[in-house]
Amino acid sequence: MSSPLSQEVLTALVSETCAEIASAVTLEAFDAIAGSLKAKQSPLAQARAALGKIDDEAERKELGRLVGEATAAIMSALDERKVVIEAAARREALEADRLDLSEVIVRDVRVPVRRGHAHVVAQTQASLEEVFIAMGFSVAEGPEVETDWYNFEALNLPPGHPARDTFDTMYLDLGEPETVLLRTHTSPTQIHLLEAAHQRGMHSIHAVMPGRCYRLDTPDARHLPVFHQIEGLVVDRDVTFGDLAGTIETFTAAYFGPDIHSRLRPAYFPFTEPSAEFEITCTICRGEGCRTCSRTGWIELGGCGMVDPAVFEAVGIDPSEWSGFAFGFGIDRCAQMRHGIADMRALIENDLRFVRQF
Amino acid sequence: MLVPLSWLKDFAPFPDDAALLRATLDELGLVVEDVTTTGESLGDVIVARVEEIRSIEGADRIRLVVADAGDGPIEVVCGAMNFSEADLVPFAPVGSVLPGDFVIAQRKMKGVESNGMLCSGKELGLGDDHDGLMILTDVPGAIPGSAIVEVLAIEPDVIFDITVEGNRPDAHSISGVARDLAAHLHIPFAPVAPLSPARSGPPTSELASAGVDDVELCRRLVVSVASGVIVGNSPDWIQRRLEKAGMRPINNVVDASNYVMLEMGQPTHPYDLDKIAGGGLRVRRAHPNESLTTLDGVERVLGVAGQSLGDEGNDCVICDAEDHVIGIAGIMGGASSEIAEATTTILLETASFDPIASTRTSRRLAHRTEASTRFQKGIDPANLENVSDRFFEILSLSSPSMVVAPDPLVVPDHPVVATVLEVPLERVSSLLGVAFTAQAISDLLEPLGFGVVEKDAQNLTVTIPTNRPDIRTTHHGIADVIEEVARTYGYANLPRRTSPWPEPGQPNKRQGTRTRVREALLGLGGDEAWTTSLVASGDAALLGISEPEIGVTNPLTQDEARLRRSLVPGLLRSVGYNADRRQDDIVLFEMGLVFVHPSASTTNRSVRAGAAGGVLVDLPSEEEHAALVLARPDDDATTAVAAARVLADALGLADMRIQSGSSTLLAGLHPTRSAELVDAQSGEVFGAVGEVDPFIVAELAPSAGRQRIGIVVLDLGAVRDPAKVARKSDRAVGISRFPSADLDLAFSVPNTVSVDSLLDALKSAGGVVLEFVRLFDVYRGPGIDDDARSLAFALRLSADDRTLSESEITETRGLLIAAAADLGASLR
DSSP states (O other): OOOOOHHHHHHHHHHHHHHHHOOSSSHHHHHHHHHHHHHHTTTHHHHHHTTTTTOOOHHHHHHHHHHHHHHHHHHHHHHHHHHHHHHHHHHHHHTTTOOOOGGGGGGGOOOOOOOOOOOOHHHHHHHOOOHHHHTTOOOOOOEEEHHHHHHHHGGGTTTTOOOGGGGOOBBBBSSSSSTEEOSSSSHHHHHHHHHHHHHHHHEEEEEEEEEEEEEEOOOOOSSSSSEEEEEEEESSSOOOOOHHHHHHHHHHHHHHHTTOOOOEEEEETEEEEEEEEEEEEOTTTTTTTTTTTTTTTTTEEEEEEEEEEHHHHHHOOOTTTTTEEEEEEEHHHHHHHHTTSSSSTTTHHOOOOHHTTT | EEHHHHHHTTSSSOSSSSHHHHHHHHTTTTTTEEEEEETOOOOTTTEEEEEEEETTEEEEEEEEEEEEEESSSSEEOOOOOOTTTTOEEEOOOOOOEEEEEEEEHHHHHHEEOOOOOOOOTTTTTOOOOOOOBOTTTTTTTOOOOOOOHHTTTTTOOOEEEEEOOOTTGGGGHHHHHHHHHHHHHHHOOOOOOOOOOOOOOOHHHHHHHEEEEEEEEEEEEEEEEEESOOOOOHHHHEEEEEEETTTOOOOOHHHHHHHHHHHHHHOOEEEEEGGSSGGGGEEEEEEEEEEEEBTTSSSSESSSSSSSOOOOOOOEEEEEESOEEEETTTEBBBBBBBBOOOOEEEEEEEEEEOHHHHHHHHOOOOTOHHHHHHEEEEEEGGHHHHHHHHHHHHHHHHHHTOEEEEEEEEESSSSOOOOEEEEEHHHHHHHHSOOOHHHHHHHGGGTOOOEEEEEEEEEEEOOOHHHHHHHHSSHHHHHHHHHHHHHHHGGGGOOOOOOOSSOOOOOOOOHHHHHHHHHHHTTTEEEOOOOOEEEOTTTHHHTTSOOOOBSSSSSGGGGOOOEEEEHHHHHHHHHHHHHHHSSOOOEEEEEEEEEEEEGOSSSSSEEESSGGGGGGEOOOOOEEEEEEEETTTOOOHHHHHHHHHHHHHHHSSSSEEOOOOOOOOGGGEEEEEEEEEEETTTOEEEEEEEOHHHHHHHOOOOTTTTOEEEEEEHHHHHOOOOTTTTTTSSSSOOOSSOOOOEEEEEEEETTTSHHHHHHHHHHHHHGGGGGEEEEEEEOOOOEEEEEEEEEEEOOOOOOOSSSEEEHHHHHHHHHHHHHHOOOOOOOO
C-alpha cells in the first residue's frame, strides 16, 4: 500500500473492490477475485498490517474500526455476488437442459415392463365398497377439514361434552380456536348427507362413506394419527335395530366369508341410541379362542347404533317420522386383520418390499 | 375399573363361574378388558424369618439368604434388596406351585444352591410392587412356618377389569355393576343400605356452615361433621379391598372416602374442620385469576377462560367460610385442609357437581382423578345422604368412639325430583323391531330402579331413577329408555332382518375417476403409496409456494404441523426411503387431498361452526390430486410425457395439450423440463408433467442421487369436471372399408411455432379424409436454421365411401403443405 492509511483510502478501496466483485460474471472469475482478496498481499491485509505501525492509540483504534467496517462491506459484497452468480449458473444449467415436452415422441419412449401394486388399504377400501354396493349402498364422500359443528355438535356432542376429549382432535389455525379441525371420524359426512336429503325434501338414504380421518395418536403397531374409516348410514321410514343387526351380519359374511359371524354388544356413542360395538368371529382362530381375541373367540371391529333423535333434529329432520342406523369401522384395521399385518406403521412407510406383497 | 368378585358378592349371591360372569358383563355393555385371579395356589407358601444375609462371590445382584421357615435353616438365593435380617417374608419351598403354574425347583446360581424362593407380592399375585419381597414382619400372627393364606386371611378372588361407558354413571361403582349383573341373572340384589350413624351432641349447624352460591355448578351439597375421630389404619379387609380395586390405602379417613366411592360411585371429600377458616364451606364460581395450591403441590390458576371451545373459566370451587378457596370441586383439594394424623374433627363434603364444568376444568388443568371421571359421567344427587352415612359407617369400624353431629346440612334443602317420561310403546317396537308389552318392559327395567306404569294402551309413564343422569329429560330421553330395554333384553335376542331397498347401490363419480387413474398407473408399473397429509412447515416454501399454510394448532410433532399443499414432497420422501434401501424400479403414485388456505382459494366452503353452529367460517378448499413419480434409471420428462398421454387416454380426454405455464400445479417441477396439461377447448390447466426440480430431489430424496425423476400431477377435481376438461364422445365412429394412403411430411418449422399449432393446422387442412396425423421425428442441427427444427409427421388419408384417387391425395397433400406454409413451416 503506497499511500498512508486513511478514511479516504479505505473508502476508495471498498468502492474499487466492490466494483471488481460486481464485474465477475462467471463462477471462475468470482473465485479468482475472492481468492485474491484473501491472499496475504491483498490491500485489506496490507491495511491491517499498516495498522500495527500507527503509534497513536486513539488513531489506531479509529482506523482499526474503519478497517473492520471495510472488511465487512467487502465480505458482504462477496456473499451477495455469490448468490447472484450461483443463481445465474443454476439458471444457465437449467436453460441448457431445456426440453420442449410438446415435442416428445411417445412411441420412442421405452420403459421396463412391470405391473405395479395398489396400496393394501386402497385394495381393502375397494373391496369393502364392492360388498356394500352389491348390498344396495351408494358410496359418498365428505371433506377432511370440518368444523366442530359437523364433527361434534350436530352429532350430539355439544361443547364441553366429556366424550369430546376422547377423540384426540387436531385443530387448525383457522377461525376461532377449536372450531376448525381435521375430522376425527367419517361421521360428519352423515350430517352432510342428512342435510342434503332434508334440503331435497327428504327421502331415504343408503350410503357408505369411506375416507381419511385424523387423531392425535402417537403412531404404534395399532394406531396411526392418519387413518381411514368407512361409515354406513341408512335412513328410511321403518328402520329397526333388526335391520342394523341384519346388515352387519350380511356384510360380515360377504366380506370375511360365510364362517365369520357378527354380534352386537351394548356401547355408548353420543350419536346413536341404542349404540353397539360390533364384534366378528376371530379371523385368526375362527372362534376357537386364541391370544388375538383374548380367548373369547370374538374381535372388535367397529361401532354402530340407531341414529340418535338429537342428530336428526340438528339437521331439521323429524325423528318420529324417520329412523335410521349407522355403523363405522377402520379400513386400515380391516386390512391389518385380513392380511395379518403386525405393525400398522408399514401402511404409510411405502416400503416397496411391503407394497408389492399385495 | 377393577371389580373384585368377592366385593360384588356383598350385594348378591353371584356364582363363582368367572366365564359366565364375564360373558354376562360383556352382554350388558360392561366390557371386561381383563380377568385376573388372585390368592390362588398359595397353599404351599409359608412365612420364613431371614436369619442371615451373605454376599455371593462374583455376584452383586443376588445374595444368599439363610432363612428359617420353622424347620431349621434353609439356604435360598435372592435378588431382592429391600429386607434385612430378622424380617419375616413369604417363602415358597421346592416343589410348590405359584400362580401361573410356576413350579419352584432347586436351582444353582453362581455355583450356589437355592432351595426355594422368597417371594414378592407380585409373584404371589397379591400386589403390583416391584420393589422387592413382601415384608410380613409387622403382620400379626406371622411366625415362621405359618401358611400365608392364614396369616393374611387370603381367599381366592377374581378381579374383573371393566370399562364403564360414558352413559353408565349408575355402573361406575361396584354396587352398580352388581345391580346390573344381578338383574340380568335374576338374582336378588341388596343395595348398600348403611345404618344411620348414632348422632349426638350439638346439631351440625352449630359446628359448621354450608352454602351454595351457584346451583348450576353444584346441584346439591351435603355437609356432615364428626368429632372424636382417631386417624389411623383401616381394618385389614378394607385395605385389601382397596388394593384389589387398584387404590393404595392411606389412612382410615381417606380410605373410607375411597371405599365409598368405589362401592357407590359417589366421591366425597373429608376436610379437617379445625383447619377450615370460619368452620364452613361455600361452593361458588371461581373469581378470575384466583389460585390454589393443590395437594400435589402445584399452584393452579382458576377462573380463566381456556382454549377449548366454550370454556369460559367457569370453575366450581370450594371455599372456607372466609371465602378462601380450599378445593377445586370434584377434582382436587388444597393442601391446607388435608386430613392429618392429628385430625380429630372432620367435615365431610358430599356433592353433586356439574359434569360439563367438571370436564372443562379437569381438561384445562390437565388433571383427571377417580373422582373427576365420576363427576363427568354424572352422579346420583338423591343418594348424597346415603353415601355420607356409608362413609361414617365404614369409618366407625376403625374409629368407634367417633361422634357424628345430628342434622347434616343439605343445600338446597328439598328432595331431588325424578324425571318422568312418556314412552310410546310404538316407538319401542318400531326402533327395536319387537313388540314389547308394558309388562315385559316393566320386568326388564324395574330391577334397575325404573318405575314403569301403563299410562294407557299406547303409552308408558316411565320414572327415571335418579342414578341415571345420562337419560335426557327431553323427549330424546325416550331413545335412552329404549336403549335400556334393548340392553337388558339382550342385543343378541333382538331379531335380525335384512331388508333390501329398491335403490341400486352405486359408486360415485370420484371413485370412477380414481379407479381409471389407478388402473392406468398400475399398468405403467406404478406402485401405490399413501403418505400422510400432515407435513413440516418448510415443505411449501421448498416447492416455491408462497400461499399461506394451514397449521395444526396442536401437532404431534413439528414435522407434522401443516396440511399438505402438494403430493410431491411426500412421494419424493418415499422415493428416498426406498432408494436408501436399494430398491429397484421405483415408480410411485398417490391419490389424495391437498389443501388450499381459504385466503388463497376462490372456491371456499363457508360452513357453520362454533357453539350451536352459530358462526360461519371459511374452510380450505380441498383438491384431490394424483401424482406419479418415475425414478427408474432411464426415467425423465419423456417417460413422464408418455405416462401423461396414457392417463389422458385412460380417462378418455378429448384433447390434452402440453404447454408451458406457471400454475401452482408446477410447484416443485423442473423449470425448463416441465409443462402444464391443458384442455384444448377450455384452456383449463388440469395437470403438470415433466421432471422434479433437481434441487428439490437433492433436498427430499438425496439418496436418489443426480438422477432425473419424471413426474405427472393431475388435479382430479378438474379432470372430473366436463366444463373444464372435455371427454371424447362415446358415440361409435364407422371404420372405413376402403384402402388408405400413408404420407410422410417433414417441415422446417421456426421454434416459435408449436407442434400443437402445426398439428391443428394440418388436421384442419386434411379435413374428413385425414384419418390421423402423428409427429414421428424431431431434428435440430446441420441443414436446419438455428432458430428452427425439423418436424416429421406421419399422416394417413382415407374415406368412408371410396378409395381415394391419386388426384385427391395429391390435392390434399397440397392443402396440408399450404396450411403449414401459412404458419411459416417449409416442406423439406
